[in-house]
Amino acid sequence: MHVANLADRETFTTLDGSTIRELCGPSWTPARNQSLAEATVPVGGETIAHYHRTSEELYYFTAGRGRLRVGEETREVGPGDCAVIPPGIEHQLWCDGEEPLVLLCCCAPAYSHEDTVLTGATPPSAAR
Secondary structure, eight states: OOOGGGGGGOEEEEETTTTTEEEOOOOTSSSOOEEEEEEEEEEOBBOOOOOEOOEEEEEEEEOOOOEEEEETTEEEOTOOEEEETTOOOOOEEEOOSSSSSSEEEEESOOOGGEOOOOOOOGGGGGGG
């Protein structure tokens, strides 16, 4: 049995600029088909627009307030919201609240830098 505790995990920064603490993934656990991590976007921060070639992502928001853009659609997100992000669809996060935007991110197949394509595009519809 493999059990990890979030408090014991070291942070790293993904290509999109978010801070991650990976709870489970193939590089160091028995998981073979997915990964689970806690991601944080600081107050006033945003991720770099990007997409994943093969990974489907689930974002489950646990703290903070912000906006999520998936494709051409942007909406406000906060604790309790869960979003599905299909592979190949550009997405981006903004933290608009007074505390960091925190989410659990499940990727299948597991997250990898090689699967991430940075686009840097922010469509006018996502602007405040």
